[in-house]
Amino acid sequence: MARMELNGIAKAYGTVEVMRDIDLVIEDGEFVVLVGPSGCGKSTLLRMIAGLEPITAGDFTIDGERMNEVPPRERDIAMVFQSYALYPHMDVARNMGFSMEIARAPAAERQGRVAAAARTLGLDTLLARLPRALSGGQRQRVAMGRAIVRDPRAFLFDEPLSNLDAALRVEMRLEIARLHRKLGATMVYVTHDQVEAMTLADRIVVLEAGRIRQIGAPLDLYERPANRFVAQFIGSPTMNILPVTAEAGAVRLADGSRIEMPQARPGASHLGIRPEHLEVTDPGEGQIVGTADVVEHLGSDTNIAVSVAGIGALMVRRQGTATLRPGDRIGLGIAPGKAHLFDAEGRALRPAPAD
Amino acid sequence: MASIRRTPALLTALKYAALAGYVGFALFPLYWLVKIALTPERVIFSEGTQLWPSAVTLENFRTVLFHSDFLAFFSNSLMVSLGTAAATTLIAAASGYAFSRFRFSGKRLIIAVMLVTQMFPLLMIIAPIYKIVAAIGLLNSLTSLIVVYTAFNIPFATFLMQSFFDAIPKDLEEAAMMDGCTRFQALRKVIVPLTLPGLGATLGFVFTAAWSELLFALMLINSNDRMTFPVGLLTFVSKFSVDWGQMMAAGVLALVPSCLFFIFIQRYLVQGLTTGAVKG
Amino acid sequence: MESRSVSRQTANDTASGETRARPAGPGGVLWRHLIEPYLYLSPALVLIGLVMAVPLAIGISYSFQSITLLRPLDSGWVGLENYRDLWSDRKFWRAFANTFQWTFGSLAFQFGLGLGLALLLNTAFAGKRLIQALVFLPWAVPAFLSALTWAWLFNPVIGPIPHWLAALGLLDEAENILADPALAMWGPIVANIWFGIPFFAITLLAALQSIPGELYEAAEIDGASPWQSFTKITLPFLAPMIAITVMLRTIWIANFADLIFVMTGGGPADSTQILATYIFTTAFRKLDFGYASAIAVALLALLLVYAAVLMMIRQRLVRT
Structure with a gap:
């Protein structure tokens, strides 16, 4: 069981500071996903938790015990690598039981645990194979099996699914979710894929350029992004951002249309609206009129790129199929309750607490 | 194409x-x-x-093998070459590992020094080496040859080993460390088994180099029973200056170990020479 | 235990809003970046230091001394006397000139023939693995043995080469070119070419194989002729490898004394004496370590100048 606490963690290579002021508490049994664009430091943070990367400043504790200088082998944490990092010269069984071999556990116990983990992951028939004789999905399972056999107090995952094809990725995602429910262990998971983040996480930590931009439950981040970065990072297609000028109780778009918003106040500089929250209306209704540019039929949804005079391109998403064709004129409506406002620094402006 | x-x-x-x-x-x-x-x-x-x-x-071979010092030369050379190859490979594996896996201060300087040792005339140090070896009483000993050859071969072997270590993903030893290994355990249980072909190739390269070395052996060894093969063969040349058949038979025999190792290392030649020697 | 108090200190600092680099604890930064790597490096460094660096320094100091083992009473510091002797030593200047002939004569053929071989081996043909092993074989032959073999081949009593040369009309009669001061240098050079082609073939072949095949396909689609593919794709890709191998090899050949020493011993009449063999014969035959070291320093200086010139040329090429 593991409760992890990161206090003012910073990381520097030489004089170059790549990460600072990381404060994060990971509760026992929690599934936390670190997400962000490449280069944001999410993997570095995970590796600091693992002990593979020295922590430059700050404190990292597990269950109240300071871990900064504790080597990885004594942290009792398992990690699943992006490359799987299976030992090429050992068969599946030995790969999975390697940690117990190192700990000099009795062979019988080791075999029992390996067999149990293999059953859970459907690897029973592959135990004598070498990694190079396995498919990508099977390797991924072995990597997870190795972590399970270890029976650690916490699991770390470093983009474990990014080398799999789309179908396998969905399957393994469910597998990991099941595993978490079954083991109830603390898990920290790094990904750049926001779908993985949204589906797996109890809480998501969004990182950008070595800083935490927001921590929250998946729907929290979706509904109440703290800033423009999070707003645009979470959700697909990306949230539309429109420059606005603030008025009392409303904002005015660049094409002159006025949108009532209770949280509008001086300082509001951008309005954010998710593609799925733009209502498609007949031309003339709604606040905005534009021309459909590109219509993408996904079957379950339809994405429409709309160009609006004075504003630019907007992405709109409709459920189901639409009969629209490129060149059609459409009206768009912005529901005030679904729109977000941001100030010039990108901070979200919230409705007054009384609301 | x-x-x-x-x-x-x-x-x-x-x-x-x-x-x-x-x-x-x-x-x-x-x-x-x-x-x-x-x-x-x-x-x-x-x-x-x-x-x-x-x-x-086969008469020439028979004569060389049983009626000359050939076997003594051969076994001296074998001892020197195997000793050098083993010592060099072990030491170069350690230093190559350090180059491959650590970032540390002074690394660039050490690499530069090792590159320079590949360029300056080794003959430059033949006189000082002779005096030092004489001063510590190791003239005419195979040990002195092993020590000297080992030092000569370390830089190249280090770069070679580094290239083999570089080819092994860092993830593997990190995974081993997560699995409870110390760095040394990870090296022993995961990295070394994967580097065995590289170790073999390095062993072969160094063996061949030590087997061929002539000038330092000529300088440091002068008693007949300690001569390595190249030195011994040169004395053949002057001794049996007319016995062509025997000299050539001895030459053929000298070729055997080199060729055996060559066959073994041949498939690493292209990889080793480019990544190891040239990249630096 | 010490690290614990240190950490508390830092924690306080951080709490007061100040981030500071942590002093290294055991297993910390100092260990990882200083002690541990040097633990692995130390045997190599000690040996290189004791067997190469220290003797190198001593060797340079010898060049300012008189150290002749045959005349032990004469030893002592002599300042620049060895170098003054060098300046007026006609054998030295002969060896100096010979070093150029030896080095560039060998290098040009090794490189040209090695490049040709690499290009051939980069094409497809039946039995390639066997052919490749066979043409690389000379590289495995110990230098002293190559030298002896070629010396024998040039000997009219036992070898065929003089007879062939005479039959071709290149020699008046079948005689040993190693005994002819005008031609002797070509003996070791031929042996060196034989010995050195595989090195260039191997390195250039590796470089050739690293050129992505798509490039040639793209060039072909763009209508390039094979010759254009060679000059526009192959050569530019090979250029870095060529530059570095040629430089390393030049230095290596200039230092390579074994072939000449075994084949001619520097003779006849010093016609094949190069600086490297002159160093060795001076040290080995005359046991005059002071003078040998002075020659060695001169050779080192020559090589440094060569390397510097090459660097300058390279920089100029990069700039334009």
């Missing part, structure tokens, strides 16, 4: 002619060596320059 374009027959013929030329140039001296070694003494002068001997004999 996958190309559908039809190559003209003339070009193909030229290509095979060129290849035949290279093979002929490469093999002819060795063929000649073997031919003379197999030619009976009585016809050696009468058909000295004929391409094909009229009779063959």
Whole structure:
């Protein structure tokens, strides 16, 4: 069981500071996903938790015990690598039981645990194979099996699914979710894929350029992004951002249309609206009129790129199929309750607490 | 160069002619060596320059093996070469590992120094080495040769080993450390088993180099019973200055270990020389 | 235990809003970046230091001393006397000139023939693995043995080469070119070419194989002739490898004394004496370590100048 606490963690290579002021508490049994664009430091943070990367400043504790200088082998944490990092010269069984071999556990116990983990992951028939004789999905399972056999107090995952094809990725995602429910262990998971983040996480930590931009439950981040970065990072297609000028109780778009918003106040500089929250209306209704540019039929949804005079391109998403064709004129409506406002620094402006 | 374009027959013929030329140039001296070694003494002068001997004999080999110091030279060389190869490989594996896996202050300087040792005339230190070895009383000992050869071969072997370590993903030893290994355990249980081919190749390279070294051996060894093969063979030349068959037989025998190792390391040549020697 | 108090200190600092680099604890930064790597490096460094660096320094100091083992009473510091002797030593200047002939004569053929071989081996043909092993074989032959073999081949009593040369009309009669001061240098050079082609073929072949095949396909689609493919793709890709191998090899050949020492011993009449063999014969035969070291320093200086010139040329090429 593991409760992890990161206090003012910073990381520097030489004089170059790549990460600072990381404060994060990971509760026992929690599934936390670190997400962000490449280069944001999410993997570095995970590796600091693992002990593979020295922590430059700050404190990292597990269950109240300071871990900064504790080597990885004594942290009792398992990690699943992006490359799987299976030992090429050992068969599946030995790969999975390697940690117990190192700990000099009795062979019988080791075999029992390996067999149990293999059953859970459907690897029973592959135990004598070498990694190079396995498919990508099977390797991924072995990597997870190795972590399970270890029976650690916490699991770390470093983009474990990014080398799999789309179908396998969905399957393994469910597998990991099941595993978490079954083991109830603390898990920290790094990904750049926001779908993985949204589906797996109890809480998501969004990182950008070595800083935490927001921590929250998946729907929290979706509904109440703290800033423009999070707003645009979470959700697909990306949230539309429109420059606005603030008025009392409303904002005015660049094409002159006025949108009532209770949280509008001086300082509001951008309005954010998710593609799925733009209502498609007949031309003339709604606040905005534009021309459909590109219509993408996904079957379950339809994405429409709309160009609006004075504003630019907007992405709109409709459920189901639409009969629209490129060149059609459409009206768009912005529901005030679904729109977000941001100030010039990108901070979200919230409705007054009384609301 | 996958190309559908039809190559003209003339070009193909030229290509095979060129290849035949290279093979002929490469093999002819060795063929000649073997031919003379197999030619009976009585016809050696009468058909000295004929391409094909009229009779063959193993007599020369028998004489060299059983009626000369050959076996002593051979075993001295074997000891020196194996000792050098083992010591160098072990030491270079450690230093190559350090280069491959650590970032540390002074690294660039050490790499530069090692590169420079590959460039300055080794003969420059032959006199000081002689005086030092003489001063500590190790003249005429195989140990001194092993120590000197090991030092000479470490830089190249280090770069070679580094290239082999570089080819092993860092993830693997990190995974091992997560699995409870110390860095040294990870090295022993995961990295070394994966580097075995590289270790073998390095062993082969160094063995061949030590087997061939002549000038330092000539300087540091002068008693007959300690001579390595190259030195011994040169004394053959002056001693049996007319006995061509025996000299060539000894030469053929000297070639055997080199060629064995060559066959073993051949498939690493291309990889090793480029990534190891040139990248630095 | 010490690290614990240190950490508390830092924690306080951080709490007061100040981030500071942590002093290294055991298993910390100092260990990882200083001690541990040097633990692995130390055997190599000690040996290189004791067997190469220290003797190198001593060797340079010898060049300012008189150290002749045959005349032990004469030893002592002599300042620049060895170098003054060098300046007026005609054998030295002869060896100096010979070093150029030896080095560039060998290098040009090794490189040209090695490149040709690499290009051939980069094409497809039956029995390639065997052919490749056979043409690389000379590289495995110990230098002293190559030298002896070629010396024998050049000997008219036992070798065919003089007879062939005479038959071709290149020699008036079948005689040993190693005994002819005008031609002797070509003996070791031929042996060196034989010995050195595989090195260039191997390194250049590796470089050739690293050129992505798509490039040639793209060039072909763009209508390039084979010759254009060679000059526009192959050569530019090979250029870095060529530059570095040629430089390393030049230095290596200039230092390579074994072939000449075994084949001619520097003779006849010093016609094949190069600086490297002159160093060795001076040290080995005359046991005059002071003078040998002075020659060695001169050779080192020559090589440094060569390397510097090459660097300058390279920089100029990069700039334009």
